Amino acid sequence: MESLKDLQLRYESLKGLGLKLNIERGQPGDDNFNLSNALLNIVTEKDIMTKSGFDIRNYPGGVLGLPEARELFCGILGAKPEETLVGNNASLLILSKVLMWALLRGLVGSPAPWNKIDKPKMIVTVPGYDRHFLLLSEMGFEMIQVKMTPDGPDMAEVEKAVADPAVKGILFVPTYSNPTGDTVSDETVTRLASMKTAAPDFTIFADDAYVVHHLVGDPKKPKNLLRACEEAGNPNRVYLFSSTSKITFSSSGLGFMATSVANLTYISKLFGTMFIGPNKAEQLRHVKFLSAYPGGVVGLMKEHAKLLKPKFDIAEKVLSQELGSSGLATWSKPEGGYFISLDTVKPVAKRAVALCKEAGVAITPAGATFPFGKDPKDTNIRISPTRPPVAELEKAIEVLAVCIKLASAELDGAGK
Amino acid sequence: MESLKDLQLRYESLKGLGLKLNIERGQPGDDNFNLSNALLNIVTEKDIMTKSGFDIRNYPGGVLGLPEARELFCGILGAKPEETLVGNNASLLILSKVLMWALLRGLVGSPAPWNKIDKPKMIVTVPGYDRHFLLLSEMGFEMIQVKMTPDGPDMAEVEKAVADPAVKGILFVPTYSNPTGDTVSDETVTRLASMKTAAPDFTIFADDAYVVHHLVGDPKKPKNLLRACEEAGNPNRVYLFSSTSKITFSSSGLGFMATSVANLTYISKLFGTMFIGPNKAEQLRHVKFLSAYPGGVVGLMKEHAKLLKPKFDIAEKVLSQELGSSGLATWSKPEGGYFISLDTVKPVAKRAVALCKEAGVAITPAGATFPFGKDPKDTNIRISPTRPPVAELEKAIEVLAVCIKLASAELDGAGK
Numbered sequence: 001m002e003s004l005k006d007l008q009l010r011y012e013s014l015k016g017l018g019l020k021l022n023i024e025r026g027q028p029g030d031d032n033f034n035l036s037n038a039l040l041n042i043v044t045e046k047d048i049m050t051k052s053g054f055d056i057r058n059y060p061g062g063v064l065g066l067p068e069a070r071e072l073f074c075g076i077l078g079a080k081p082e083e084t085l086v087g088n089n090a091s092l093l094i095l096s097k098v099l100m101w102a103l104l105r106g107l108v109g110s111p112a113p114w115n116k117i118d119k120p121k122m123i124v125t126v127p128g129y130d131r132h133f134l135l136l137s138e139m140g141f142e143m144i145q146v147k148m149t150p151d152g153p154d155m156a157e158v159e160k161a162v163a164d165p166a167v168k169g170i171l172f173v174p175t176y177s178n179p180t181g182d183t184v185s186d187e188t189v190t191r192l193a194s195m196k197t198a199a200p201d202f203t204i205f206a207d208d209a210y211v212v213h214h215l216v217g218d219p220k221k222p223k224n225l226l227r228a229c230e231e232a233g234n235p236n237r238v239y240l241f242s243s244t245s246k247i248t249f250s251s252s253g254l255g256f257m258a259t260s261v262a263n264l265t266y267i268s269k270l271f272g273t274m275f276i277g278p279n280k281a282e283q284l285r286h287v288k289f290l291s292a293y294p295g296g297v298v299g300l301m302k303e304h305a306k307l308l309k310p311k312f313d314i315a316e317k318v319l320s321q322e323l324g325s326s327g328l329a330t331w332s333k334p335e336g337g338y339f340i341s342l343d344t345v346k347p348v349a350k351r352a353v354a355l356c357k358e359a360g361v362a363i364t365p366a367g368a369t370f371p372f373g374k375d376p377k378d379t380n381i382r383i384s385p386t387r388p389p390v391a392e393l394e395k396a397i398e399v400l401a402v403c404i405k406l407a408s409a410e411l412d413g414a415g416k
Numbered sequence: 417m418e419s420l421k422d423l424q425l426r427y428e429s430l431k432g433l434g435l436k437l438n439i440e441r442g443q444p445g446d447d448n449f450n451l452s453n454a455l456l457n458i459v460t461e462k463d464i465m466t467k468s469g470f471d472i473r474n475y476p477g478g479v480l481g482l483p484e485a486r487e488l489f490c491g492i493l494g495a496k497p498e499e500t501l502v503g504n505n506a507s508l509l510i511l512s513k514v515l516m517w518a519l520l521r522g523l524v525g526s527p528a529p530w531n532k533i534d535k536p537k538m539i540v541t542v543p544g545y546d547r548h549f550l551l552l553s554e555m556g557f558e559m560i561q562v563k564m565t566p567d568g569p570d571m572a573e574v575e576k577a578v579a580d581p582a583v584k585g586i587l588f589v590p591t592y593s594n595p596t597g598d599t600v601s602d603e604t605v606t607r608l609a610s611m612k613t614a615a616p617d618f619t620i621f622a623d624d625a626y627v628v629h630h631l632v633g634d635p636k637k638p639k640n641l642l643r644a645c646e647e648a649g650n651p652n653r654v655y656l657f658s659s660t661s662k663i664t665f666s667s668s669g670l671g672f673m674a675t676s677v678a679n680l681t682y683i684s685k686l687f688g689t690m691f692i693g694p695n696k697a698e699q700l701r702h703v704k705f706l707s708a709y710p711g712g713v714v715g716l717m718k719e720h721a722k723l724l725k726p727k728f729d730i731a732e733k734v735l736s737q738e739l740g741s742s743g744l745a746t747w748s749k750p751e752g753g754y755f756i757s758l759d760t761v762k763p764v765a766k767r768a769v770a771l772c773k774e775a776g777v778a779i780t781p782a783g784a785t786f787p788f789g790k791d792p793k794d795t796n797i798r799i800s801p802t803r804p805p806v807a808e809l810e811k812a813i814e815v816l817a818v819c820i821k822l823a824s825a826e827l828d829g830a831g832k
Contacts, residue, residue, distance in 0.1 A: 025475070033473040037464070040697060041457035048453070057449040057665040059441065088504045089695045096690035100516045104531070104555060115520070115531060135689045139520060249473040252697035273551045274512035279505045281456060281668035282698065 001326070004409040011359065011406050014399050019360035021396040026178065026338035027387040028246055031307050035300060036248040039289040043281055047288070056280040063272045064264070069254065069283040072290060076212055076297065077240045078224035079258030085268060087278045091243040091255035092131060095171075095205060098239055098257075099139060101270045102168070102203070108236045108266045110201040114168055115140070123161050123170035125153045127341060127369030127380045129178040132171050132207070136371075142166075143371045148177055152184030155191045165198035169205055174225065176210040176337025179369055179382040183336075189223040194232035204229070204238040210337040211242055212301050215309050219336060226258055235260045244286060246304075246338065247297060254278075254286050308386055314394050315340055315385045322401030328408045331383075340383040341369070347378035348407035355403035361396045417742070420825040427775065427822050430815050435776035437812040442594065442754035443803040444662055447723050451716060452664040455705040459697055463704070472696040479688045480680070485670065485699040488706060492628055492713065493656045494640035495674030501684060504694045507659040507671035508547060511587075511621060514655055514673075515555060517686045518584070518619070524652045524682045526617040530584050531556070539577050539586035541569045543757060543785030543796045545594040548587050548623065552787075558582075559787045564593055568600030571607045581614035585621055590641065592626040592753025595785055595798040599752075602639040609644035609653065620645070620654040626753040627658055628717050631725050635752060642674055651676045660702060662720075662754065663713060670694075670702050724802055731756055731801045731813050738817030744824045747799075756799040757785070758816075763794040764823035771819035777812045 002010070048055055052067040064070060065086030074084040087094050101107070103115040114120040122141040124132060125148040136143055144167060146157035153172055161167050170192070174184045184192075192204055206225055229237040236259075244253035259267070293300050316333060319342070323329045331342040344352065349366035356363050364382040367373040383400070385393050418426070464471055468483040480486060481502030490500040503510050517523070519531040530536040538557040540548060541564040552559055560583060562573035569588055577583050586608070590600045600608075608620055622641055645653040652675075660669035675683070709716050732749060735758070739745045747758040760768065765782035772779050780798040783789040799816070801809050 027474055030471075033464075033471070034461075036473075037461035040463075041460045044457045045450075045453035047456075048449075055446075055449070055667075057452075057667055058443055059661075059666045061667060090691035093691040100520070103520060104516070131689070131692075138686060138689045245475075249697065250475045251471075251473055251477060251693065252695045270554060273547070273554045275506035275509040277667065279668040279695070279698065281665065282695065 002405060002409075004406075004413050007402065007406040007409050010402055011355065014402060015359040017360075019395065019399065021360060021388060021392050021399070022362040023384045023388060023393065023396050024362040024364050025387075026384045028250060028304070029307060029387050029389070032304055032386075033249060035303050036289065039248055039285050042288045043285045047284060050280070050284060054280060056284050059276045061277045061280050063268045063275070063277050065256070065278055066280050066283040066287065068287045072287055073254070073256045074258060077208060077226070077242055077256070077258040079226055079240065082261055083226065083264060084256060084258045085264060086254055086256045086283060088282070089243070089245070089251060089253050089255060091207065091209065091241040091245070091257070092135070094255050094257045095207065095241050096135060097271060097274070098205070098267055099135070101267060103139065105270065107201050107203060108263050117166050119166065121164065121167045123153070123158060123167060124371065125172040125177065126371070127179055127375075127382070129173060129207070130368040130373075133371040136171065145371060148172075148180050148182055150182050152182060152188035153192075155188055159191070159195050162195060162197040162199070162202060167197070168199050168201065169203040171205040171207065173209060174206045174222065175208055176213060176334055178209070178337065179339035179341040181332045181334025181337050181339060181341065183220055184222050186223040189225055189228045190232070193225065193228035193234060193237065202237065206238060206240045208240050208242045209246070212297060213246060213304070213338065214301065214336040215305055215312055216335045226260070230260070236263050239263065247300060248286060248289070252282065254283060310390055311385045311393050312340070314390050315383060315397050318394055318397040319401060322398065323404065326405065329404055338384060338386050340385060342381045342383055344379045344381065344404055344408065346408045346411050348404065348411055349375060349378045349381050351407040351410070352400070352403040353381060355407060356400055359399050359403070361399045363400060418821060418825075420822075420829050423818065423822040423825050426818055427771065430818060431775040433776075435811065435815065437776060437804060437808050437815070438778040439800045439804060439809065439812050440778040440780050441803075442800045444666060444720070445723060445803050445805070448662075448720050448802075449665060451719050452705065455664055455701050458704045459701045463700060466696070466700060470696060472700050475692045477693045477696050479684050479691070479693050481672070481694055482696050482699040482703065484703045488703055489670070489672045490674060493624060493642070493658055493672070493674040495642055495656065498677055499642065499680060500672060500674045501680060502670055502672045502694065502699060504698070505659070505661070505667060505669050505671060507623065507625065507657040507661075507673070508551070510671045510673045511623065511657050512551060513687060513690070514621070514683055515551070517683060519555065521686065523617050523619060524679050533582050535582065537580065537583045539569070539574060539583060540787065541588040541593065542787070543595055543791075543798070545589060545623070546784040546789075549787040552587065561787060564588075564596050564598055566598050568593075568598060568604035569608075571604055575607070575611050578611060578613040578615070578618055583613075584615050584617065585619040587621040587623065589625060590622045590638065591624055592629060592750055594625070594753065595755035595757040597748045597750025597753050597755060597757065599636055600638050605639040605641055605644045606648070609641065609650060610648035618653065622654060622656045624656050624658045625662070628713060629662060629720070629754065630717065630752040631721055631728055632751045642676070646676070652679050655679065663716060664702060664705070668698065670699060726806055727801045727809055728756070730806050730810050731799060734810055734813040735817060738814065739820065742821065745820055754800060754802050756801060758797045758799055760795045760797065760820055760824065762824045762827050764820065764827055765791060765794045765797050767823040767826070768816070768819040769797060771823060772816055775815050775819070777815045779816060
C-alpha cells in the first residue's frame with residue numbers, strides 16, 4: 001500500500017508532465033469516424049430520385065423518413081419498417097419531441113395531457129445518462145431514481161414506483177447502459193412489458209443508443225421490448241430510440257425510433273405539424289453508404305470494435321494494476337457501449353475528479369451520472385475511454401487511479 | 417360574358433384533355449433545384465475540420481450552429497451573428513421548439529409558462545399559411561384572426577387584440593406573405609415593435625420564409641423587426657425565422673432564427689437539452705456552396721427569379737385575359753414570394769377548386785388559408801405557380817379561371 005506521501009509525490013510528478021487529456025464524453029475516435037468518410041459525398045446529382053420515387057431536394061417524402069432508410073434501420077431495433085421513423089441527427093431530439101407532445105397532448109391511451117398533472121413523474125436509472133436527467137428536469141418531470149443492476153433497471157423498485165398513477169414512464173438505456181454497461185435480461189424485459197401500472201398510458205422510453213455497439217464477438221441478445229410489449233397485450237407501451245451517432249458520424253448521423261403502428265400513426269401526425277419531413281439527402285447518404293459497406297451495419301460495427309476494444313482493454317489493465325488489490329474501487333467490464341463505470345469505496349469521487357483536472361485530465365464531472373449532478377454517496381465516476389489514442393488513454397487512466405488512491409488516502413488522513 | 421352553357425361546354429372540353437396538373441403547394445421547380453445540385457457532394461473528407469475549429473463529424477459545435485453558418489445567414493434576417501441560430505432543415509421546426517418551450521416554461525420575461533393559462537391566444541393573419549394554423553391549433557392555442565393588408569397585419573385589429581393578457585403573440589409572414597404577397601410597411605413594423613401589450617411577454621413570431629425571394633429588380637426593404645423592437649425598448653419581443661428551403665433545397669436545406677442575445681441565450685439553453693447540435697456537415701455544405709456562388713445568396717436568388725418570374729407573368733396574363741373584365745375575381749400581383757392570392761367576388765371558392773380537381777388540376781383546398789380550413793366568405797383561392805413548367809401552368813390557370821366563371825354562373829343560375 002502506497003503511503004499518502006508516496007501518492008502525493010507520484011501525483012506531483014504526473015502533474016509535472018503538463019498533460020492535456022480528455023476522457024470526459026462518450027465520443028468516437030477520429031479513426032472511428034474515418035471509417036465513414038466516404039459518406040460525406042456519396043450522394044451526387046445522379047442520385048436525386050430515390051427508388052421509392054422521391055426527389056431528395058423537394059418537400060414530399062413525409063415525416064416518417066425515406067422508405068429505404070426505414071427499411072435499413074428498423075432491423076437494428078428489431079422492428080418492422082412500418083413501426084420505424086427515421087429523422088435528422090440525434091435520437092435525443094426525437095425523444096424530446098415525443099415527450100413534448102406527451103406533456104401537451106398525451107400519448108395513445110392517455111386520459112389527459114401529462115402536464116395536466118401537477119408534476120408528472122418519470123423513472124430513471126442510476127447511475128445513468130446526464131442528458132436524460134437534464135431534459136426531464138427542464139421539461140418539468142419529477143425523477144424517480146431506481147438502481148441500474150446487471151439485469152437492467154431494478155424491477156422491484158420499478159414495480160413499486162408504477163403503483164403511482166403520476167408515474168408516466170421510465171427512461172433508460174437497455175443495452176450497454178450509460179455508464180454501467182449493463183444490459184437488460186429477458187426477465188427484466190418481460191416484467192417491464194407485462195407489469196401492471198397505475199397510469200394507463202405508462203410508457204417505456206428505451207434509449208437504445210448502443211444496441212449494435214458490441215465489444216465482444218458473441219454478444220448477448222436480449223428479448224426485444226417492442227415484441228415483448230406486444231405479446232404482453234401492451235403493444236403501445238414502448239418507444240425505442242437509437243441513432244447512427246456512433247455508427248457513422250456523431251454530428252451528421254441519423255436518429256431513428258420504433259414503436260407500435262398505432263403509436264407511430266398518432267405521433268407522426270403531431271410531428272407533421274412541426275416540419276414537412278427530415279433531410280432526405282442525408283438519409284440517402286446513409287442508405288447508400290451502409291448498404292454498400294462490406295457486411296452492412298454489422299460489418300461496420302466490427303471495424304469499430306477492432307478500434308475500441310484495445311482502449312477498453314488498456315483501461316482495464318491499468319485499473320487492475322493500480323487498483324486491483326487496493327480495495328479502493330470496483331468498476332465495470334462492459335461487453336459493449338462506450339463507458340466504464342467506476343465506484344470508489346470511499347466517498348471521494350468529486351475529490352478524485354478534481355485532482356485529475358488539476359493534473360490535466362478531464363473526466364466527466366463526478367455526480368453527473370445522477371439527477372441534478374448529485375451522487376448521494378459521492379462514489380461513481382464515469383470513464384469514457386473511446387476517444388483518445390491508446391497511449392494517451394493509458395496515461396489518463398493511470399492519473400485517475402492515482403487520484404483515487406490519493407483522495408482515499410487524504411480522507412483516511414483527515415479521519416485520523 | 418360567356419353563358420352558363422358556353423362555360424359548361426368549355427369546361428367539358430378542358431376535362432376531356434385528361435390533364436394532370438398541380439398548383440397545390442409552394443414548391444420550387446426542378447430547374448430551381450438544379451441551381452444547387454453541386455451542394456450535394458461539395459463537402460469531402462478534405463473539409464472535415466472547419467475554419468472555426470470543429471470536426472464536422474463529431475459532437476462539439478453547440479446548438480447555435482457552425483460559426484461560419486451563423487455569419488452567412490444572419491445578414492438575410494438583418495441580424496448579427498451572435499443573434500442568429502442555424503439549425504437543421506425546416507424553420508417550422510425551430511419555431512415549433514420555441515413555442516413548445518414557451519408553453520412548458522415561458523420565454524424571457526414570462527410571468528409563467530404559457531400553458532398555465534387555460535387557453536393561450538395567438539394572433540394570426542388571414543388569409544395565411546395553413547401549416548401555421550395547424551401547428552397552433554394542435555398545440556392548444558386559440559387563434560385570433562386579423563386581416564392581412566397591403567401594409568401587413570391590420571394594426572388596428574392587432575392593437576385591439578393585445579389588450580387581452582392571454583394574447584401571447586402574433587405569428588405571420590412579414591415579407592411576401594403566404595398567400596397574399598403583402599409585405600409589412602415601416603409603419604406596421606414600428607407599431608408592432610412599440611405597441612403596448614397586456615402580456616409582458618407578448619412575442620412576435622415572424623416567419624420570414626420569403627425575405628430574399630424577390631421577383632422584381634428593386635425590391636422594397638421594410639424596416640427590420642429586430643432592430644425596431646430594440647429601438648422601441650422591447651428588444652426581446654421578436655423572433656425571426658427563415659430557411660434555405662427555397663434557396664437551395666426544400667428537404668435538405670437549413671432553417672435559421674434570429675432574436676435578441678438575451679432570448680437566444682435563454683432558448684438555446686433549452687434547445688441544448690433536446691440535442692447536442694445540428695448537422696454540421698450539412699451546414700458546411702451550405703457555407704461552401706453559397707460562399708462560392710457568384711454573387712452569393714443574392715446572386716442565386718436572382719437566378720431563381722429568372723426562372724420564377726415568367727411563371728408569375730403567365731399566370732397574370734391568363735387571369736387578366738379570362739377574368740380581367742369579368743368582375744368575378746381580384747388577385748394579387750406579388751413582387752416576390754411563392755403565391756398569388758385570388759378572391760372570387762361570389763362565394764364559389766370551394767366549388768371552383770372542386771371543379772378544377774375534376775378536370776385534373778390540383779389546387780390548394782379552398783379554405784386552407786384560414787384556421788381550421790374555414791374561409792367564412794368562401795372566396796379565397798391560393799395559387800402556387802412556381803413548380804410546373806410554364807406551358808402546364810398556363811393550362812392550369814386557364815382551367816382555374818374557367819372553373820371560377822362556371823361556378824359563378826352556376827350560382828347565378830341557382831339563384832334564379
